[in-house]
Amino acid sequence: xxxxxxxxxxxxxxxxxxxxxxxxxxxxxxxxxxxxxxxxxxxxxxxxxxxxxxxxxxxxxxxxxxxxxxxxxxxxxxxxxxxxxxxxxxxxxxxxxxxxxxxxxxxxxxxxxxxxxxxxxxxxxxxxxxxxxxxxxxxxxxxxxxxxxxxxxxxxxxxxxxxxxxxxxxxxxxxxxxxxxxxxxxxxxxxxxxxxxxxxxxxxxxxxxxxxxxxxxxxxxxxxxxxxxxxxxxxxxxxxxxxxxxxxxxxxxxxxxxxxxxxxxxxxxxxxxxxxxxxxxxxxxxxxxxxxxxxxxxxxxxxxxxxxxxxxxxxxxxxxxxxxxxxxxxxxxxxxxxxxxxxxxxxxxxxxxxxxxxxxxxxxxxxxxxxxxxxxxxxxxxx
Ligand code: SF4
Numbered sequence: 001x002x003x004x005x006x007x008x009x010x011x012x013x014x015x016x017x018x019x020x021x022x023x024x025x026x027x028x029x030x031x032x033x034x035x036x037x038x039x040x041x042x043x044x045x046x047x048x049x050x051x052x053x054x055x056x057x058x059x060x061x062x063x064x065x066x067x068x069x070x071x072x073x074x075x076x077x078x079x080x081x082x083x084x085x086x087x088x089x090x091x092x093x094x095x096x097x098x099x100x101x102x103x104x105x106x107x108x109x110x111x112x113x114x115x116x117x118x119x120x121x122x123x124x125x126x127x128x129x130x131x132x133x134x135x136x137x138x139x140x141x142x143x144x145x146x147x148x149x150x151x152x153x154x155x156x157x158x159x160x161x162x163x164x165x166x167x168x169x170x171x172x173x174x175x176x177x178x179x180x181x182x183x184x185x186x187x188x189x190x191x192x193x194x195x196x197x198x199x200x201x202x203x204x205x206x207x208x209x210x211x212x213x214x215x216x217x218x219x220x221x222x223x224x225x226x227x228x229x230x231x232x233x234x235x236x237x238x239x240x241x242x243x244x245x246x247x248x249x250x251x252x253x254x255x256x257x258x259x260x261x262x263x264x265x266x267x268x269x270x271x272x273x274x275x276x277x278x279x280x281x282x283x284x285x286x287x288x289x290x291x292x293x294x295x296x297x298x299x300x301x302x303x304x305x306x307x308x309x310x311x312x313x314x315x316x317x318x319x320x321x322x323x324x325x326x327x328x329x330x331x332x333x334x335x336x337x338x339x340x341x342x343x344x345x346x347x348x349x350x351x352x353x354x355x356x357x358x359x360x361x362x363x364x365x366x367x368x369x370x371x372x373x374x375x376x377x378x379x380x381x382x383x
């Protein structure tokens with residue numbers, strides 16, 4: 001299971017209608033219409049270049065992320081999916097996810113996306129109360145979000161939506177009520193992220209100026225534990241730090257990242273990690289959409305950075321990604337990647353501190369307490 005994490009294709013649509021104040025993703029606002037056929041042709045060209053590097057492969061998932069991919073016309077989405085099928089083998093039952101915003105305009109395109117081959121939608125709902133949606137800079141309100149959820153349920157076999165919690169002033173009681181309401185509307189998957197203040201965002205400046213007061217670490221930990229309890233009790237347990245699913249409905253695409261599988265990244269700012277000539281390589285594409293477009297048109301790809309990972313780097317990444325999962329990591333695979341096992345002394349100390357736990361004889365996972373401080377746990381283990 002863990003050895004073959006799959007082979008995913010990620011396509012990045014880098015445009016949004018407005019920039020959310022907490023967002024540090026590669027997203028850009030353009031006031032002129034985007035030339036979608038030109039971008040679709042560039043995606044196809046970049047995939048051809050990637051196909052030369054990966055060789056023939058069977059794709060296990062496709063993910064259209066962003067940015068706001070639901071600003072793409074259904075015809076653009078269809079062209080992207082056709083291009084994937086032109087370059088690699090795409091099985092009939094493949095998971096094809098599209099991230100969508102729940103505005104009414106975008107919800108009108110759902111049928112077109114379904115006809116193009118999308119079978120799973122991930123909706124950026126973010127909050128189920130209007131004041132918090134306004135605070136988060138979102139362009140939709142609760143009524144629109146609920147309408148989009150209903151339409152998505154009618155249109156797609158699978159549906160996830162995102163919520164952001166640990167917002168300023170949010171009490172555990174308020175979050176519990178909102179989370180239960182969200183689960184009432186959920187189908188098979190929820191992504192529940194704590195609000196974080198990222199450098200370079202508008203929230204970062206407001207936070208630095210004291211205008212946003214974030215929950216302290218104890219409250220954030222309490223909200224995290226509450227989230228685990230409520231989702232587990234309602235049949236959507238966590239399978240990763242921030243992701244919850246009915247058993248069997250986990251995002252196959254995201255599992256590819258966390259199980260340290262391979263993926264090709266296409267589009268502005270996209271990252272890829274796949275095996276080339278027997279070594280795991282990293283690709284990083286130019287972030288600015290128009291610059292990326294010019295690069296692809298001139299030379300077939302927009303990759304501007306990349307490296308071949310050495311064994312230590314691979315093993316560290318495997319640890320960092322795999323310990324996010326409730327299933328944890330396969331210790332033998334870690335040993336094969338790194339050339340040596342994890343230190344028994346360090347594992348023993350972290351286990352005594354209640355931060356990690358063995359799973360049978362061959363696996364290791366982070367405990368819920370360990371998940372809250374995962375970066376520190378990984379840094380300690382990987383030393
Ligand atoms: S819609 Fe998503 S990608 Fe776009 S600015 Fe908001 S959070 Fe960022």
